[in-house]
Amino acid sequence: MFRRRRLTCQQVVELVTEYLDEVMEPQRRARFEAHLDGCDGCTAYLAQFRTTVAVVGHLDVGDVPAPVMSELLSAFRNWTDDRDGA
Numbered sequence: 224m225f226r227r228r229r230l231t232c233q234q235v236v237e238l239v240t241e242y243l244d245e246v247m248e249p250q251r252r253a254r255f256e257a258h259l260d261g262c263d264g265c266t267a268y269l270a271q272f273r274t275t276v277a278v279v280g281h282l283d284v285g286d287v288p289a290p291v292m293s294e295l296l297s298a299f300r301n302w303t304d305d306r307d308g309a
């Protein structure tokens with residue numbers, strides 16, 4: 224269940240398809256966008272995911288193999304680290 228807290232990056236990644244399908248509840252959507260506001264990593268991830276969907280036509284998070292997913296997750300963790308150093 225979702226609590227009244229900021230979403231984690233992991234949750235944002237899991238919700239990306241729902242967000243892009245525009246089936247997300249307004250409240251949850253607002254929290255999703257609030258996270259994007261403060262997180263360059265997830266903003267970049269969303270942009271990348273959008274591009275992928277545009278190219279492939281359709282993509283579910285369930286279609287992304289776990290190793291690829293963890294690679295993506297660690298990739299944007301690094302981006303966040305870079306941002307801290309900037």
Ligand SMILES: [Zn+2]
Pocket residue numbers: 231232235258262264265
């Ligand atoms: Zn994030």
